[in-house]
Amino acid sequence: MSSFVIEGGHRLSGAIRPQGAKNEALEVISAVLLTHEDVTISNVPEILDVRNLILLLEGMGVKVTRLEKGKYVFRADDIDAEYVESEDFVRKCASLRGSVMVVGPLLARFGKAWFPKPGGDKIGRRRVDTHITGMINLGAELQCDGLRKAFYLHLPQGRRLKGKYMLLDEASVTGTANILMAACLSDGVTTIYNAACEPYIQQLCRLLVRMGAKIDGIGSNLLTVTGVDGLHGAEHEILPDMIEVGSFIGMAAMNRSSVTIKDVSYGDLGIIPDAFRRLGINLEQRGDDIFVPEQDSYVIESFLDGSIMTIADAPWPGLTPDLLSVMLVVATQCRGSVLIHQKMFESRLFFVDRLIDMGAQIILCDPHRAVVIGHDHNFRLKANNMLSPDIRAGIALLIAAMSANGTSVIGNIEQIDRGYEDIDLRLNALGASITRQ
Numbered sequence: 001m002s003s004f005v006i007e008g009g010h011r012l013s014g015a016i017r018p019q020g021a022k023n024e025a026l027e028v029i030s031a032v033l034l035t036h037e038d039v040t041i042s043n044v045p046e047i048l049d050v051r052n053l054i055l056l057l058e059g060m061g062v063k064v065t066r067l068e069k070g071k072y073v074f075r076a077d078d079i080d081a082e083y084v085e086s087e088d089f090v091r092k093c094a095s096l097r098g099s100v101m102v103v104g105p106l107l108a109r110f111g112k113a114w115f116p117k118p119g120g121d122k123i124g125r126r127r128v129d130t131h132i133t134g135m136i137n138l139g140a141e142l143q144c145d146g147l148r149k150a151f152y153l154h155l156p157q158g159r160r161l162k163g164k165y166m167l168l169d170e171a172s173v174t175g176t177a178n179i180l181m182a183a184c185l186s187d188g189v190t191t192i193y194n195a196a197c198e199p200y201i202q203q204l205c206r207l208l209v210r211m212g213a214k215i216d217g218i219g220s221n222l223l224t225v226t227g228v229d230g231l232h233g234a235e236h237e238i239l240p241d242m243i244e245v246g247s248f249i250g251m252a253a254m255n256r257s258s259v260t261i262k263d264v265s266y267g268d269l270g271i272i273p274d275a276f277r278r279l280g281i282n283l284e285q286r287g288d289d290i291f292v293p294e295q296d297s298y299v300i301e302s303f304l305d306g307s308i309m310t311i312a313d314a315p316w317p318g319l320t321p322d323l324l325s326v327m328l329v330v331a332t333q334c335r336g337s338v339l340i341h342q343k344m345f346e347s348r349l350f351f352v353d354r355l356i357d358m359g360a361q362i363i364l365c366d367p368h369r370a371v372v373i374g375h376d377h378n379f380r381l382k383a384n385n386m387l388s389p390d391i392r393a394g395i396a397l398l399i400a401a402m403s404a405n406g407t408s409v410i411g412n413i414e415q416i417d418r419g420y421e422d423i424d425l426r427l428n429a430l431g432a433s434i435t436r437q
Contacts, residue, residue: 006398006404008401011255012432017240019420020240021200024199025045028238031208033105041237042235042237045421047418056096099116100178101178103178111155112155114151135179138190161186162188163190175196176195184215189227214227245290246272246327253295254330254403260291261290261291280297298374309338311324313341313342325392339372346368350364350367354384357382358404360381361375389415398434
């Protein structure tokens with residue numbers, strides 16, 4: 001198990017560019033299974049989760065050509081049908097969260113797909129009901145295989161998926177993406193109401209349209225898909241990762257540093273910049289860049305009636321849950337108090353015990369809520385030895401360690417590597433002191 005050794009207290013300066021969006025990459029790379037023609041995707045983040053998904057596709061028979069760093073050509077013209085029925089395939093899917101996205105394309109194109117309970121972060125129960133119910137609504141039949149601990153979705157011989165109106169029980173991003181991809185090759189019209197409308201879903205829709213799909217309502221929670229007989233090749237560029245953008249804002253603030261974040265696709269960040277402004281961080285938009293100036297103090301806003309500020313996650317266009325861990329850490333050095341309310345996952349706040357050990361003033365109310373009382377940089381966090389429990393908590397602990405007094409060690413950094421590409425090298429270029437061991 002690898003680790004980071006972080007010498008805290010170094011000011012950051014300079015410019016950094018976010019990687020391609022991890023969540024979008026997992027969706028659009030899975031979409032290449034919908035056609036036998038070439039699909040070229042650029043700005044691909046070369047992180048562990050994405051590399052593992054690409055390896056999974058290669059095992060299925062997809063031809064993958066790396067043209068240059070972050071730019072790939074995929075051609076799914078000779079899928080190994082025997083392999084996608086194998087125990088090895090199901091086992092690999094179970095260990096990779098992103099594998100859930102291959103179900104819709106496989107079912108639509110080949111009429112069958114295994115659906116193991118996906119792996120990934122240990123952040124509480126993550127339902128897959130929306131995915132499975134959507135596939136059943138499109139005409140798939142479901143069997144449960146207890147030995148493989150997986151579901152088997154399939155169509156009777158010679159039948160295709162059939163379009164249908166459906167109201168999703170939750171605005172699941174991955175659920176919407178899976179149903180959307182399957183619907184593109186279905187007979188008739190599929191209406192998806194209460195669809196997720198994150199920029200990642202909008203980007204997937206744009207790629208599918210370039211491939212020949214017919215989709216109306218892009219950017220809204222009501223998507224209408226008219227099925228077509230087949231899709232063709234296309235080119236696509238992945239957006240900058242909004243979670244990295246937010247993470248870099250948090251790092252600059254925690255270290256009272258001046259940092260420029262380049263090419264952020266500002267219009268796709270939604271409420272993220274304003275959420276950080278609520279913590280007293282004075283962000284400046286400069287073209288498509290964000291400039292975070294050096295500040296001595298960050299004052300948390302209060303609501304207009306004087307009550308304590310609450311920052312909570314919500315489906316888009318609300319605040320993404322992936323940034324609440326970062327915002328919680330930043331709040332430990334602001335002036336004032338804030339309630340962090342993690343509504344969508346029940347275990348993501350348990351990492352605060354490590355921050356409390358570092359001297360942070362945090363009251364964990366329950367698995368979903370924590371009250372943070374800021375130190376206003378009057379008291380620096382103490383160095384600590386800790387493990388990264390998941391991607392987002394891992395980057396939050398790294399941010400805390402970078403501002404702490406002394407040298408910290410973070411183990412299990414494979415979790416951080418799943419979501420952040422060469423994060424130690426990129427932050428060291430800004431002035432951080434992070435050693436990989």
